Amino acid sequence: MHNADEMLAAAASRTEELAAPGLSPRPRRKVAVLSCMDTRIDLFPMLGLQRGDAHIIRNSGGLVTDDVIRSLSASQRLLGTEEIVVVMHDDCGLQRVSEDQFAQALAADGVRPTWRLGAFDDVEATLCHGLVRLGSSPELPARDHIRGFIFDPETGTLREVAKPGG
Template sequence: MANADDMLRVARTRAPELAAPGLSPRPRRKVAVLACMDTRIDLFPMLGLERGDAHIIRNAGGLATDDAIRSLSASQRLLGTEEIVVVMHEGCGLHGASEDEFAQALAADGVLPTWRLGAFDDLETALRQNLARLRSSRELPAREHIRGFIFDPESGALREVHVP
């Protein structure tokens, strides 16, 4: 379990390329991306992003949880973003997971969290619900430009899911 040590070592050797002197913390392209934490999703090359372009908010599923909305609210209200792109994906760990079993496992450890896992049975439906939650969140002053994409890690394809 030496990852943390390795990471520190690598970062030390790369300080010159990691430095961003003078780069604004305000996203250059005024966009925030909410995406699943899945290891196969490499957002920067996928979306043509460079450092400084966008806020990246990731969690299990890429779901519009309270905390994701907190981050998006800060992104818009404090740092000027005006657009949100949501990226969910085929083969997500939450797809078909059991909300009940997960809650039972937590309960067995004496934990009764206020949050839910966010398991879903249909990916497109989950994405549409996700977009609907964002579009109805008054924490976000800019809700005109919210789009949702599905990535397929097997083929590399990214497609949009349109909301009726």
């Protein structure tokens, strides 16, 4: 059940493959991708990405949080990205769970976090809300190219959700 030692050995066995001498930390395709951390989402083949192409930001849900704004702000202002793609998905672990029960479980452990779990029912509406928030965040100088997709892990298809008014 302990993966860390195997992971360390795996990395040690393929340093030649992992080394990226001369590869710029500035994303080649000037794009940042925000996605859910879900195990079924394999962003590189899904989006036709190669190492060096994009910044990848993942969290539970693929939600636009303060920390996502922080990372995107660094991505755009420090490392030159100009486009954002958000990938959420059907059958997300944050759907149909109770925000209140989760908060109560934390409270029972004496914790009152400053963040919320971000549970949601409607993935389209939640993605729309995230796109609107990104589009109105002055922390991000490049807001003309923001798109949102929903992945269906059962069929492997990606569908676009239109940004309201855009």
